[in-house]
Amino acid sequence: MSGEESATWTEHAFDSLEQAGYRRGGARRAVVELLGRQSCAVTAIDIDAALRAGGQTVARASVYRTLEQLAELGLIQRLEVGQGTARYEPVNPSGEHHHHLVCDRCGDVVPFEDRELEKAIARLSRRVAFKVDDHEVVLHGACGACAA
């Protein structure tokens, strides 16, 4: 199931890029395909390293350029969880999304979902003097292993 979803996101991303007028090129394709295989947030460095490990060398500039374009089209979300480096993750076209628990000791990042939280944020977003189009929630603490 999750494999199917990833494939869908990848195709959806290629479609959106094409509609936005972008040409096809090896570097962007490699980055998009790699992102499609991720289930949670990865850093630009992770992407660069993974591609390199897989034998495809993509210039860092191309990785960042692609991430910027994908974020612009709303295909990925950029987030910072307090470790100094930005992370990116595919945005599910269905609208379903999650947030993150971060272990401040080992640096582990774990996703979670909560409907009640989403509702509270949605209601709040309507009330403020801001046109809110995205949000990010990060819970800091100690993961099971580190807290023990």
Add this chain to the structure above:
Amino acid sequence: MSGEESATWTEHAFDSLEQAGYRRGGARRAVVELLGRQSCAVTAIDIDAALRAGGQTVARASVYRTLEQLAELGLIQRLEVGQGTARYEPVNPSGEHHHHLVCDRCGDVVPFEDRELEKAIARLSRRVAFKVDDHEVVLHGACGACAA
């Protein structure tokens, strides 16, 4: 009223530092006093610049060291709002705290409070397999001026 609260935080911070075994020194005092005068999140660079502008030159290393110690004691919260640089703000001893709206166009950062959101997070924190001791919510979008 808010002036009183700031003074309280500053004193509280000095007390906590002393109890934690830290000695008194000019650099740390300058940083704590400056933080006590802030109402919302500032960057380490802001602090350095403000102190420099005020005639007190404090080495960047001292600024970062102090921020780290204060964060360790729970006197300030470190947060990242998606601009690549960390921000810090005093934690009100009363427990009252706020989150942030960030304008992705002009970079403006505005605080907000919401009891319902806090409750949702508190409930959620009890349910997850993590010892949650802090949280951060960032709403991204366009501020009134930029959205117009």
Add this chain to the structure above:
DNA sequence: CTGGCAGATGAGACTGAGACTCATTCCTGT
């Protein structure tokens, strides 16, 4: 099919936040 151009890419230099080092200075308890 082919030439040419606009967009895509790669390699490397550059920037800036933040971490690290270590010699010097300054508290603090005795």
Add this chain to the structure above:
DNA sequence: ACAGGAATGAGTCTCAGTCTCATCTGCCAG
């Protein structure tokens, strides 16, 4: 007042992320 250790400053170093520019390539016109 003094010794020992913590605090500080100045500078260096690292590394994520940005920028530049020369080269390459997908894509369309002819």
